[in-house]
Amino acid sequence: MSRIHKAGILAAGRGTRMRELTNDLPKPMIPVRGRPILDHIVSGIGDAGITKALLIVGYREDVMRNYFGGGVGDGVAVSYARQVGQDGTGRGVALAKAFAGDDGFVLSSGDILLDPRNYPLL
Numbered sequence: 377m378s379r380i381h382k383a384g385i386l387a388a389g390r391g392t393r394m395r396e397l398t399n400d401l402p403k404p405m406i407p408v409r410g411r412p413i414l415d416h417i418v419s420g421i422g423d424a425g426i427t428k429a430l431l432i433v434g435y436r437e438d439v440m441r442n443y444f445g446g447g448v449g450d451g452v453a454v455s456y457a458r459q460v461g462q463d464g465t466g467r468g469v470a471l472a473k474a475f476a477g478d479d480g481f482v483l484s485s486g487d488i489l490l491d492p493r494n495y496p497l498l
Contacts, residue, residue, distance in 0.1 A: 380480045383426045384472025387414060387486030388434030388459035402436040404486035405443065412443065414486050422452040424495035426482065430475040432468040434459045 387404040397406055404414035418429055429452050433440055437458060444454045457471040472483055 380482055381425065381427045382476045382479055382481040383421050383429045384432060384468070384475060384481055384483045385414070385417060385429055385486045386432050386465060386468040386472075386484070387440060388432050388437075388468060389487075390435045400436070402433075402439055405436075405439050406487075408489065413489055414440065415443070415448075416489055416492075417484055417486060418444070418448055418452055418454070420490065420492040420495040421482065421484070422448065423492065426452060428453045428455070430454075430472055431456050431486070432459050432471050433457070 385404075387402065389403060397403075404417075405412040407413075408416065414431075421429065431440055431444065431454060433456050437456065441456060446455075447453045455475070457475065459467050459471060469483060472481060475481070
């Protein structure tokens with residue numbers, strides 16, 4: 377079981393290179409195998425023992441807030457921080473660090489799928 381219990385997930389970008397797929401949907405919410413990419417990620421980290429996730433949102437944050445609300449069935453409490461400008465990953469890391477405080481945390485991109493067998497290595 378994980379000794380880290382918090383995760384920051386970067387999900388603020390527009391996904392401009394994916395054009396038609398992301399006109400109305402943020403890239404982390406594109407479905408893969410019937411579920412949004414971000415749902416796969418949150419479920420995977422939840423199975424690894426993460427209990428609190430901060431979704432760093434921006435573009436179409438309403439879609440993510442409506443989908444996840446305050447948490448998921450995997451026992452992961454979800455909160456949100458808005459990255460106001462699309463000014464790079466560093467801003468998202470700072471928001472995640474503020475969320476984690478002095479606790480260790482894992483940082484994940486919200487649009488990259490990993491094999492779920494990797495999450496328990498946290």
